[in-house]
Amino acid sequence: MFAEERQNNIAKLLKDKSSIRVNELSEIFNVSESTIRRDLQEMEERNLLMRTHGGAVGVNRTNFEPNxxxxxxxxxxxxxxxxxxxxxxxxxxxxxxxxxxxxxxxxxxxxxxxxxxxxxxxxxxxxxxxxxxxxxxxxxxxxxxxxxxxxxxxxxxxxxxxxxxxxxxxxxxxxxxxxxxxxxxxxxxxxxxxxxxxxxxxxxxxxxxxxxxxxxxxxxxxxxxxxxxxxxxxxxxxxxxxxxxxxxxxxx
CATH class of the missing domain: 3.40.50.1360 (Rossmann fold)
Structure with missing residues (x-):
């Protein structure tokens, strides 16, 4: 799987989850954690997510509040x-x-x-x-x-x-x-x-x-x-x- 396709799939996962972890993504896509970190860094630079310690959150979720x-x-x-x-x-x-x-x-x-x-x-x-x-x-x-x-x-x-x-x-x-x-x-x-x-x-x-x-x-x-x-x-x-x-x- 090419990096662009993998990153598109990561973005889709973040639409359904408030956050996702590096080790979880590594298992899902069967690539190393360092590869996932590079993906997340590139996606953050494109304002597609926000990296956190050990993972990432979607940029459009910081003000979401369940009742x-x-x-x-x-x-x-x-x-x-x-x-x-x-x-x-x-x-x-x-x-x-x-x-x-x-x-x-x-x-x-x-x-x-x-x-x-x-x-x-x-x-x-x-x-x-x-x-x-x-x-x-x-x-x-x-x-x-x-x-x-x-x-x-x-x-x-x-x-x-x-x-x-x-x-x-x-x-x-x-x-x-x-x-x-x-x-x-x-x-x-x-x-x-x-x-x-x-x-x-x-x-x-x-x-x-x-x-x-x-x-x-x-x-x-x-x-x-x-x-x-x-x-x-x-x-x-x-x-x-x-x-x-x-x-x-x-x-x-």
Whole structure:
């Protein structure tokens, strides 16, 4: 297969997937990884994709954002697995932030700790925590984004600036060593930054499909994160690359 034909097929694959990895393409086209990297470099120069650590994303996907309902039905088993791990990290007496999201909502459902203070920008998480004894819930004000059911904007950001918490659990759409932790919406990214800035430990919760994805708005560099809880199907080479820069990847 000639390079041009292979690159056309790579472009077609990126229309159906948010991201694709070099080793995956190497297996699909039965060529070396160095050949695939050259293909990706040439395609990036022609503005057909954006290269990321270990792969590529389509250039037209950085601002794509599935709504809350779509995300809720996506990889449900992985969300539950991640949430169960996260819930064990919450101790009696902790002060925590729970970012709005489908995975963080699953964390809220599984909280067992007592004498807990939770600050959240999620109306769904607030409703869930209202059913639990021993949890004081503080809800950030702001503008409600209907698509993600998150309270965002200056009012929400100012709420978080008034607190210092032990742990913040943050959801995201993209995780890349080069590009950082990213999300499609600029206003939502700013609110997440405010959460991160007031937390002693920052724990990102995201399934393995978010790795090497790059969205429009940068939340923070990867090194600003304490750890990432993800699904067990993550590539071991990704785990190693993150551990090398001091970010702990937790899968069980």
């Amino acid at each position: 809350f309902i779509d995300k809720k039905n996506e990889r449900e088993a992985d969300k539950v697995h991640i949430a169960e791990i996260a819930a064990t990290m919450i101790e009696d007496g902790d002060t925590i932030i729970l970012d709005s999201g489908t995975t963080t909502l699953e964390i809220a459902k599984r909280i067992k700790a007592k004498s807990l203070t939770v600050i959240t920008n999620s109306i769904d998480i607030a409703a869930e925590l209202s059913l639990k004894e021993g949890v004081e819930t503080i809800v950030a004000g702001g503008s409600l984004r209907v698509s993600t059911r998150a309270m965002v904007g200056h009012i929400a950001e100012n709420t978080f600036r008034n607190f210092r918490v032990d742990k913040a659990f943050i959801g995201t759409n993209g995780i890349s060593i080069e590009e950082g932790i990213t999300t499609p919406n600029m206003v939502e990214a700013q609110t997440k930054k405010a959460m991160i800035n007031c937390a002693r430990k920052v724990i990102v919760v995201a399934d393995s499909s978010k790795f090497t994805n790059v969205s429009f708005a940068v939340i923070c560099p990867v090194k600003a994160v304490t750890s990432i809880i993800t699904s067990e199907d993550i590539d071991k080479t990704i785990i190693k690359s993150f551990e090398e820069i001091g970010v702990d990847i937790i899968t069980k």
